[in-house]
Structure formats: structure tokens, C-alpha cells
Amino acid sequence: ATAVATGAATGATGAVSAPAGSAPVALVPLPSQVSAVSGPGYVLTAGTVVRGEGGSAARAVAADLAALLRPVTGLARPVEGTGSASGLVLRLDAGAGTGAEGYRLDSGPGGVMITAATGAGLFHGVQTLRQLVPAKGAGTVPAVRISDQPRYGWRSGSLDVARHFFPVADVEAYVDLLAQYKFNVLHLHLTDDQGWRIAVPGLPALTGIGASTQTGGGAGGYYTAADYRAIVAYAAARYITVVPEVDLPGHTNAALTAYPDLACAGDAPAKPYTGVDVGFSRICTGKESTYTFVDRVVGALAALTPGPYLGIGGDEADTLSAADYDTFMARAAGIVRAHGKQPLAWDEASGAGKDAPGLLGVWHPLSQEPPGLAQQLVAAAQRGAKLVMEPADRAYLDQKYDQRTPIGSSWAGYLSVERSYDWNPDSYLTGLPAGSVAGVEAPIWTETIGTVQNLEYMLLPRLPALAEVAWTPQARRSWGDFRQRLAAQLPRWQQQGLSYLEADGVPWG
């Protein structure tokens, strides 16, 4: 593993040793500023109240906090209004100066005060507070002063529900994990060769045939509009924006079996695909009817999606000519824009010229870059495209930890926790204009992952590592410090009944 020099190997320590009698502060992701305050912390008692002030968003976040703490402490209960009882106070204040997602947290013997200019900021502050409450039972929130805001505005988890289908409840469990590590985007990979997972009005065979199976030959499944709305609402309540993705023009075997006319003459696949190999399927980019199809699908998803982004895929269309591919991606991006959304696509789409999608997911590892791709991405960024960094050799959580990992793949190499942590998204590609990295994504592809337990096993502990890559300033990050704080998360995962790996390199204790 090549360690990325941070220039701040010393002094980047975030684990603040707490005053005697209170728990150590071991937060993930590390806030931008943390200081221990001398003196006692706040003792949670049967009288502890949780209060939201300054608007309904504050009261909603307060109610969530109370519900989260109740099983842990058995104590806190929500009380609305502005009474003077001590406790946990969430204060929404438009003038707080904490930015779009930041917050301040002050704790002492009288209680804990979280202040933020937005509901998102309060929500992230609450996730920090959850980690300040002792993992097991009631206790003391240490006296501390935190001022925090994210490095990147885009922090996504990407879940492949096409290779294996995950019902709404599983997606919600994944969203819970994203939320507690301060991710703010759920990228849903809804379609691929092995399955089409979202109902589209007027195109019943997409799900009738296209959702009938999955990798390995299981039953498959799909989301109705109501299911999808439930996911959007669940995510929104956690300040997470859903970005739906339909993968085009490759990765389309499921759509092609449903509607063979999407293929060029003689090109339609014979049957559903339940294998793992990629790169063979394509819709017919030269037929006008293909764009009618794209318009209907994009229109339906745009209508269901309150967030501003919509993904159109664009990866591994290996059997199309570059010219046909570029023409298709530019036109599909235009269709997304016509439906009022901003198109997101994989890095190959950076070659589609001035109409290329403005948000590009950088997934190719440097060691496996197609010729010219890096220069093409730099050129796109110079034209104003923003990049979501998710190179497979750092961010692909479907890659095995090491040779002993029973599930996952390893085409990008093994991905230890340290490798997933110790890199800098701004300098992964050289020559990018400043500010072109929008953020970081942690994708999990599910060819080998069919249960929520196996998902969690691949996510924990690497999802928190990528959370810190996305949230914490580079100069404050160091592996030696992170690994200690990561180890302290273990009892929280146990308490939540999550699956995880006690991966190498972390002092689990």
C-alpha cells in the first residue's frame, strides 16, 4: 500500500484524552475541530430531556435522537418547547455561521448543546453526540467543544440492487449506516444486466421480465413507485438525497430481454442473465425508438425523485464504438436535463464533449486506466465537470479485504482498511483544477453479496474509513490515529446487531 503523504503526520491526532472520570472522545469521522474541556461532563439521568428549538426540523431531529438513545440509555425522553430543564438541546439558528452541513457541540455538567444553521447540521451533530454517549448503557457525555463541517459536500454510498435485489427494509438498514457516518447521498444502482429493479409506468415488462431473476439465479425483485418513495422519504428524514441510476447503454441485458426492440437487428439476447461477467450488452444507439425509451424511463424516475441528480451509467459499454457511445451519452444527458435533473455518469462519459454529464464517477483505478482517460477527465474538469472520487483500488467495498475474505471480488486488488483510508481524493488524479472534486463515493457491488449481513461485513469497517476520507480535512487525518478511533466503534456495531470484520491493522482490543 502506498501511503499518501498528508504533510501533517504529527499533530493530526484527534483522539482527545478526556478528563478523569469521563469516557475518551473517539469520533469517526474526526470533526474539523475538537477540544477537551476541563471539568466534568454531562451525566445522563432519568431526568434527561431532549429538546429541539428553533423550528420543526430541530424538533424532528430531537425526536429521532430520543428514539435512538432510549434503547441505549433507557433514560432520555423527548420534551418539546423551551423549558429550562437541563439535557440535550438542539438549537436551529439561521445565524449560527455553521455552513450548509456544519454544527457546534458544547457539553458540560449542565447538558449538551448542539447549534446549527440547518437541519442537516443538527442531524450531523446528533450523529456525533451518539458517539459521545457511552456505547453500553447510561453514563457521562464528556465535556468537549466541537466545531465541525465537512470537507466535501458530496459523500455518497452506492448500492447495487441489480445484481442482487435488496428489499426496502435492507436499504433502510444501509441508510442507517450511511447516516451515522455522515454520508449525505444514497446512489442507487437500479438496473444492470442481471435485473431491472424499478417499475416504470407503461413499460411493464421491465420488471415483469427484467426483475424476474438475479445473479446466481435467485428470484430477483423490484421496487414499486411506493417502495421507491418510501426509500426516498426514509433517506430524506436522515438528510440523505437519493440519486437513482439506470445503467445505459451497456449493462442492459435485463431491459433487452424485456423489450428486444431496444436491440439493433439480430442483437437481442436470448434470455435473462444470471452470471457475473460484464461488458457484453448494449441497447441500439442508432434507433430513434431507443431515445423514446430513455425519455420514458428518465421521465418516470425524475418524477419520483425530489433530489437534483439522476444517473445514466455509461460504464463498460465495451461492444459500442467510441463515437456511438459518446453520441448516446451526450443525448441521454440532454434527456436528463430536459427532465430538470443533473446527469451523473461513470468516468468513461467524460469524452462525450460539451454535452457530457457534468458529474462523473471516477471508478477506474490508476493501474487499469484505459488510454487517455485521465487526460479526458482533466479536460472535462477544466470545462466545469465535477468529479466524485471512487477509484476501485481505494473505494470499492465489494473488493476482498485480503485473500481470506470469503465473498467479494479482487479485480482491483485487495482493499485493506488502511488502503481505503490512506489516500487523498484531491490528488488521486494529477492535473485537476482546484475544486473539481465534488466528493467521495463508497460503492458496494453485489455480484457476490446477497444478504444484508454480507453487505455489512464488507461495509464494516471500511465504510467509516471512507466516511472520514469524505468528511475530515486531509491535514487532520492519519491512519495511526484513525485506527484507534475505529476500534472504539466496535461496541456500537455490536450494540446495533451489525455484522462486521475485525480486519487486520486495527487494534480491536
Ligand code: TNX
Ligand atoms: C465494475 S464500476 C463495474 C461494475 C461491477 C464492479 C465490480 C463500474 C462502473 N462497473 O459493473 O459490478 O466493477 O467490482
